[in-house]
Amino acid sequence: MRNKVYRLTKRLSSVQIIVLYYVSAVVISSILLALPITVKPSAHISIVDLVFTSVSAISVTGLSTIPMNEVLSVPGTFIFAFILQFGGIGVMALGTFFWLLLGKKIGLRERKLIMTDQNQFTLSGLVQLMRQILFLILSIEFIGAAVLGLHFLEYFPTWEEAFLQGFFASVSATTNAGFDITGSSLIPFAHDYFVQIVNMILLIVGAIGFPVLIECRYFLREKGYFMRGRAKSKRPFRFSLFVKLTTFTFFALVLFGTIVIYLFEFNHFFAAKTWDEAFFYSLFQSVTTRNGGLATMDVSEFSTPTLLVISTLMFIGASPSSVGGGIRTTTFAIMILSIYSYSKGNSTIKAFKREIVHEDITKSFVVIATAVMICGIAVIILTYLEPHFSALEILFEVSSAFGTTGLSMGITPELSTPGKVVIIILMFIGRIGIFSCLFLIRGKVKEEKYHYPKERIIIG
Numbered sequence: 001m002r003n004k005v006y007r008l009t010k011r012l013s014s015v016q017i018i019v020l021y022y023v024s025a026v027v028i029s030s031i032l033l034a035l036p037i038t039v040k041p042s043a044h045i046s047i048v049d050l051v052f053t054s055v056s057a058i059s060v061t062g063l064s065t066i067p068m069n070e071v072l073s074v075p076g077t078f079i080f081a082f083i084l085q086f087g088g089i090g091v092m093a094l095g096t097f098f099w100l101l102l103g104k105k106i107g108l109r110e111r112k113l114i115m116t117d118q119n120q121f122t123l124s125g126l127v128q129l130m131r132q133i134l135f136l137i138l139s140i141e142f143i144g145a146a147v148l149g150l151h152f153l154e155y156f157p158t159w160e161e162a163f164l165q166g167f168f169a170s171v172s173a174t175t176n177a178g179f180d181i182t183g184s185s186l187i188p189f190a191h192d193y194f195v196q197i198v199n200m201i202l203l204i205v206g207a208i209g210f211p212v213l214i215e216c217r218y219f220l221r222e223k224g225y226f227m228r229g230r231a232k233s234k235r236p237f238r239f240s241l242f243v244k245l246t247t248f249t250f251f252a253l254v255l256f257g258t259i260v261i262y263l264f265e266f267n268h269f270f271a272a273k274t275w276d277e278a279f280f281y282s283l284f285q286s287v288t289t290r291n292g293g294l295a296t297m298d299v300s301e302f303s304t305p306t307l308l309v310i311s312t313l314m315f316i317g318a319s320p321s322s323v324g325g326g327i328r329t330t331t332f333a334i335m336i337l338s339i340y341s342y343s344k345g346n347s348t349i350k351a352f353k354r355e356i357v358h359e360d361i362t363k364s365f366v367v368i369a370t371a372v373m374i375c376g377i378a379v380i381i382l383t384y385l386e387p388h389f390s391a392l393e394i395l396f397e398v399s400s401a402f403g404t405t406g407l408s409m410g411i412t413p414e415l416s417t418p419g420k421v422v423i424i425i426l427m428f429i430g431r432i433g434i435f436s437c438l439f440l441i442r443g444k445v446k447e448e449k450y451h452y453p454k455e456r457i458i459i460g
Helices: 002-011 014-034 047-058 074-089 091-101 108-117 126-154 159-174 193-207 210-222 241-264 275-288 304-316 329-343 358-385 391-402 417-432 434-441
Strands: none
Touching: 014 047, 014 074, 014 417, 014 434, 047 074, 047 417, 074 126, 074 159, 126 159, 126 193, 126 210, 159 193, 193 275, 210 241, 241 275, 241 304, 241 329, 304 329, 304 391, 329 358, 358 391, 358 417, 358 434, 391 417, 417 434
């Protein structure tokens, strides 16, 4: 049996194996959630809701058809937090950790899987990369849990409950899962700016991308902020173009979202709010659209223009090689740079004194076009399946699922079974990425043996 499985996996590509791993993770998560120890005695979860919740957890989306605070037991909370780690950090990162614990040698095939899962270009240094990701994320989660747990002593009657809430909130925010065990997201802390700031930091850390965090760590070590480490390099440290473009785009989108939400809601939702309330509502909701899913208010109270902007931001999603989904920030940045460069008559695209490879430009437009088609088809199908919901509610839900964000206008629990299946597919695609989906059906790259004469066609 073992030999048959081995021969089967030998015929599969790295992308196909990664997708198979994530499907297996969903199955295992569904089994774990169905265990009597995981749920409260009075709780009952249907098979569809089990699969929906598992996919939402593995894709760290946060959309839920069941109230998690009424379903999960205390042991179930820890089990669910463990499931979120698989979705947030990635199956290969945790898999590498277990391989190292068992003393297994990380061979070429395993390194190829890690490279695929983490969107890397080379095989060198991948095991070290996995170690760094695990160390960074687990350390941040631990610090976040301690800080929030101590602060939550003011809100909860016992220290056990305070630190349980702090632990889960830290894991959920860092992995950008968007789940909560309060029963109302962060709405109870709508006026506690300390809780909001801590959560925003954790959300940003999870969504900005692992390469950004690792390069920042290298930069701080180079500047001497870490006592332990290698000797300083003779060459000055230089951030990569990926990190520069990712960081700039990420925070530009946060700033854009904050300003637009504030302006659009100034005479609506914020009309009776003080300036600081309006600012933190705008800022938090802008940050959470990157992939967070947590909310300090009921987003359905926003006006239609604001909801359309939030839907667009969720569609863009987080950065590549992060816990998030969507088309990703760099894809969006390359699209904007392409439009700008073409309008200026430039034949190449430049950013931060570097020229972007033409293949990456092509990939960006393929991702955007495919994502628009997938989400458009999903909206049409859901509009037919769920006629009692408005087009705006469906568009918002589709954008949230594809971007693995988790914000909702409250329609998730009321979706029909076919509607839930559509959202499940969107969440899964959002997690593994557009290119992984395309590579599933893509054959081997063949060298062209001949070419036809080229001819121009009219565009636009």
